[in-house]
Amino acid sequence: MSLPPDTSQGVVDALGYLQHHLHELTERQNVSENNINITLAALTAQLQQLMQLVANLPPPPVSNAPPLPVSSPPASPPPTPTARRMCPKLSCPLDFGGECHNSRAFLNSYSLYIHLVPEQFHNKKERILWALMFFKSGHAAKWSKNVFCQEADTGVFPI
Numbered sequence: 001m002s003l004p005p006d007t008s009q010g011v012v013d014a015l016g017y018l019q020h021h022l023h024e025l026t027e028r029q030n031v032s033e034n035n036i037n038i039t040l041a042a043l044t045a046q047l048q049q050l051m052q053l054v055a056n057l058p059p060p061p062v063s064n065a066p067p068l069p070v071s072s073p074p075a076s077p078p079p080t081p082t083a084r085r086m087c088p089k090l091s092c093p094l095d096f097g098g099e100c101h102n103s104r105a106f107l108n109s110y111s112l113y114i115h116l117v118p119e120q121f122h123n124k125k126e127r128i129l130w131a132l133m134f135f136k137s138g139h140a141a142k143w144s145k146n147v148f149c150q151e152a153d154t155g156v157f158p159i
Contacts, residue, residue: 036139039139040142042100043098043103044143046103046107050107050110050111050131051159053107053111054114057118090113091109092109092134093110093113093131093134094134095134095135096135096140097135097138098135098137098138098141098142099139110131125157128159132144
C-alpha cells in the first residue's frame with residue numbers, strides 16, 4: 001500500500017508500528033491455534049483410550065443360583081433385614097480442562113468410579129456422556145462442545 005507523498009512522518013511511523021504489532025499478533029494466534037490442535041489431538045487420543053478401557057470392562061457377574069421356589073405368604077411378619085453391605089462413599093472425578101498434566105489423574109478417577117459402580121451405567125454411551133459432564137473448562141470444554149454440535153448437526157452421537 002502506498003501513501004500519498006504529503007503524509008506526515010508521524011502517520012507513517014504509526015502505520016509501521018501497527019503493521020509490526022499486527023504481524024506479531026498473527027504469529028501468536030498461529031502458535032495458539034497450533035497448541036490447541038495439539039491438545040485436542042491428545043484429548044481425542046485419551047478419550048479413545050478411555051473408550052477402550054470402558055469397552056474392555058468385564059460384564060457384571062451373573063448369579064448361577066437356582067430360582068427361588070414360589071411359596072405361600074408367611075403367617076408371621078418377615079424378619080427384620082440384616083445389615084447391608086457398606087459401600088465406600090465415592091467422589092466424582094474433578095472437572096477436567098484438557099491440561100495434559102491432569103489427564104492421567106482424571107482417567108484414573110473416572111476408571112475407578114466406573115469399576116466400583118458399574119450398575120449405574122447401562123452402556124458405553126452413558127459412560128462417555130458421564131465423562132463429558134466433567135469437561136467444563138479449557139480445551140476439554142471446547143472439544144466437548146464440538147462433540148455435541150456434531151451430534152446436533154447429524155443426529156448421531158459421534159463417539
